[in-house]
Amino acid sequence: MQAVGLVVEYNPFHNGHLHHVTEAKRASQADIAIAVMSGQFLQRGEPAMVDKWTRTKMALANGVDIVIELPYVYSTAFSNEFARGAITLLDLIGCSSFAFGSEQGTIEPFLNTFDVITSHREQYDRIIQQAIKTGSSYPQALFYAYEQLKQQYPNDYIDLSQPNNILGYHYIEAAKQLHSSIRAFTIPRIEAGYHEDIDNTKAIASATGIRKALREHQAVSQFLPAYSADLLKEWQQNHGHFMHWEYLWPLLKYSILRHTPAQLTQYADVQEGLEYALIKHAKTSDSYTSFMTNLKSKRYTWTRLQRMLTHIYTGITKEQLHAFDRPSYIRLLGMTSKGQEYLSTIKKDVSVPLISRVAAVKDPMLDLDLHATMMYNIGLQQFSAKKIDEDIKTPPIRY
Secondary structure: OOEEEEEEOOOOOOHHHHHHHHHHHHHHOOOEEEEEEEOOEOOOOOEOOOOHHHHHHHHHOOOOOEEEEEOHHHHOOOHHHHHHHHHHHHHHOOOOEEEEEEOOOOOHHHHHHHHHHHHOHHHHHHHHHHHHHOOOOHHHHHHHHHHHHHHHOOOOOOOOOOHHHHHHHHHHHHHHHOOOOOEEEEEEOOOOOOOOOOOOOOOOOOHHHHHHHHHOOOOOHHHOOHHHHHHHHHHHHHHOOOOOHHHHHHHHHHHHHOOOHHHHOOEOOOOOOHHHHHHHHHHHOOOHHHHHHHHOOOOOOHHHHHHHHHHHHHOOEHHHHOOOOOOOOEEEEEEOHHHHHHHHHHHHHOOOOEEOOHHHOOOHHHHHHHHHHHHHHHHHHOOOOOOOOOHHHOOOEEO
16 A cells, blocks of 8 residues: 655644645555644644644544654754654655645755755855844745855746745655655645635635634634534534633743743743843733734744744753654554554554554653643643543544
């Protein structure tokens, strides 16, 4: 059996994701799709609106055959580390290909972009460092350096101002650096841009637009497969709210103010000098939005600040986050009968533990996942009327 890999968050699973799964299988001619999915905290430094078990159910009902968890140390990392962790896991679980959505829509420009940056790495890195010294944020510096290379070495390249193109580039980079035989495909994004609000004349909307619409109590069912819509209704009935930093603000504020400035610097992604601004604005802000508005500066993107706050909230230090070279296990979140059949054929060839019973395993990377999930559940339990099951006791979902 041939498997195509997908790197996903499914926050939530919508019609665009359904298109991606269907087209990925078609383009790769794969028998099954395997999704490596972020857990409770996501790459943009946000808590997932619904937990990983709910999102796993959405995926399995809509064409995905196996869902595995992307460990916290990768799911909350910069794009290159996020991609490296995800592609490593898809390679370890035996995927012959992976498919990602992109604004570009064709694979050749991604390969050209990788080649030009790799071939001129010293020049590229030098331009980045010069741009940072002049006050540019890291993403701005990367984009500026890339534009300089494009002008000097013309070819058909991707637009690195587009968010899915950026991630796609890092997926290609990760596969190349791993010397993997895994083959890359890209599926064009259709109908909705990454940050667009919902448009009721269309059937596909961005996840960002759907989340915003849900917070504003707008109808979104037309943009979701039926089971995804049902699960969101069930979540709201059980818990009252979809998870968002605003609901976690009292806990996050406490997590900041209980520390001295020196203590805050131990947490991952807290840059020198920010510890004073964190305390200052936490004291005077009565909401997460006002806190972030006050904290935001030209030097740091909103996403980078959110990742830093995620680590403060979960209590993950710089030392912990950067203690690992590569994924040390594959955690199974769910599977269909077809996915189970695939796993039975490849499990002897997988070089890391394939975990279904978490309680039986001791692994430092897994311990961080369990801890992060506990912190997510503590936040959720503040406003939920339903008891939250412990992650360590939850078995993989069989669909």
